[in-house]
Amino acid sequence: MYKLPGNAGVPVFGDKSLEFYRDPVSFCQQRIEKHRSRVFQCRMLNRPTAFICSVQGMRELLCEKSNLFLKDPTDLMTNMYGDTIVTSNGEEACLLRLSLTSLFTGSCLESSSDYITSVCERCLKDLSLSGQPECVYSAFKRLGTELVLGLFLNIRAEEQPDLFQEIMQLCTQHWHGLISAPVNLKVPLWSSGFSTALDARDKLMVIIKDKLENDTQGFVGSLGSLPLPDSTSASQHLLLFISALIPKALASLLTSFTLALSGNKQARLRAMEDPDYLRTVLLEVQRLWPPFIGGRRIADQDTTIAGFPVPKDYGAIYISHSVHRDPEVFQQPDNFLPERWSGRNAGQEHFLCSFGNGPRSCMGTKLTDVFLKEACMYLLKHYDWCLDPPSQDLEYKWLPVSRPANPPTISFTRLDLTRSDRSDTN
Known part of the structure; x- marks a missing residue:
């Protein structure tokens, strides 16, 4: 067994958290090159931590040895959302997953398709229309917000515009609690970002509890009837489902999709006509530009990852950006090559970890796939598009959700109806 490369540093002074948060991609790439290893250690959040940047290491952490690594009970997610499937461990997590899975599969998923189609068309x-370049990230974030509030809370922007705007603003304030220092401080005329986020959470919970008590339809009605562990579980999970996380993830992936196919009319036409090619395009978008940088666990006992020792109480962080560029698995890892998913990497979708992997992966992955395919197909059928201006800085920032640091602008040109669209209207 080899020693874990790198240095765990000394408490406080040896911590590398700020360096990581400034630029997580460069942070990992420099250490991968320095240690000649895609698994290494340093001190993160003042805890010795193993960084996992290989497909093999990720699969061990999240799949084969997932029972040996726990979610961190002190994570900011717990402060912001309470005890949910994202923050729980052990038997509690398994029971929550069993209870909630039905809401994201089968007939529940099918019943959402008409609403998803209508929102994509409206947004x-x-x-x-304006004839001006569009800030696509903002447009797609609005689309994602309408989708989640309509599906999960039965609040439609066109039917209850004032309530929709109120919730959207509260969700934005709540989101800032995840990216603020966890300091709950109020003084006259000023509150810390974390304090404002907690206030927004409390206001959202009032709206959510009212919905659970009075709305028996759709997702919110089904959630309220599930055998969850306690009386607060349903409202805490609804808070998680309507939070800014999902709209931002959708906006991230849709922005990357439009950028990847910008100016490439041939690829857009092929993606519109061939559902399997569209699937490979979306897989490649997810591989190269995952919306979330990764996830963190705590070792519950001494174990190994990729042949390296990981002691009990060590942190373990998988870095999706680096895992997805593991050259042992993905040839030409930095190139956009959708055809890899019908060739050498066919059937290897489980090597991606944008939304986790293994038994603790995101339950909403299938729903996210439906969202993305519907939105992308609408764009492909109805628009040509290109960067406007053609030369823009598309360097990505990766935290808290990936997107170009300077929001890109794209010009859309409406297409004539396709033959299939015309036949649908006859």
Whole structure:
């Protein structure tokens, strides 16, 4: 067994958290090159931590040895969302997953398709109307917000515009609690970002509890009838499902999709006509530009990852950006090559970890796939698009959700109806 490369540092002074948060991609790449290893250690959040940047290491952490690594009970997610499936461990996590899975599969998923189609049409039909370049990330974030509030809370923007705007603003304030220092401080005329986020959470919970008590339809009605562990579990999970996490993830992936196919009319036409090719495009978008940088666990006992020792109480962080560029698995790892998913990497979708992996992976992955395919197909059928201006700085920032640091602008040109669209209207 080899020694874990790197240095765990000394408490406080040896901590590398700030360096990581400034630029997580460069942080990992420099250490991968320095240690000639895609698994290494340093001190993160004042805890010795193993960084996992290989497909093999990720699969061991999240799949084969997932029972040996726990979610951190002191994580900010617990402060912001309470005890949910994201923050729980052990038997509690398994029971929550069993209870909630039915809401994201089968007939529940099918019943959402008409609403998803209608929201995509309403939010995307006017992208070319102004004749000016569109800030696509903002447009897609609005789309994602309408989707989650309509599906999970039965609040439709076109039916209850004032309530929709109120919740959207509260969700934005709540989100800032995840990216603020956890200091709950109020003084006259000023509150810390974390304090404002906690206030927004409390206001959202009032709206959510009212919905659970009075709405028996759709997702919120089904959630309220599930055998969850306690009386607060349903409201805490609804808070998680309507939070800014999902709209931002959708906006991230849709922005990357439009950038990847910008100016490539041939690829857009092929993706519109061939559902399997669209699937490979979306897999490649997810591989190269995962919306979330990774996830963190705590070792519950001495173990190994990729042949390296990981002692009990060590942190373990998988870095999706680095895992997805593991050259042992993905040839030409930095190139956008959708065809890899019908060739050498066919059937290897489980090597991606944008939304986790293994038994603790995101339950909403199938729903996210439906969202993305519906939105992308609408764009492909109805628009040509290109970067405007053609030369823009598309360097990505990776935290808290990946997107170009300078929001890109794209010009959309409306297409004539396709033959299939015309036949649908006859």
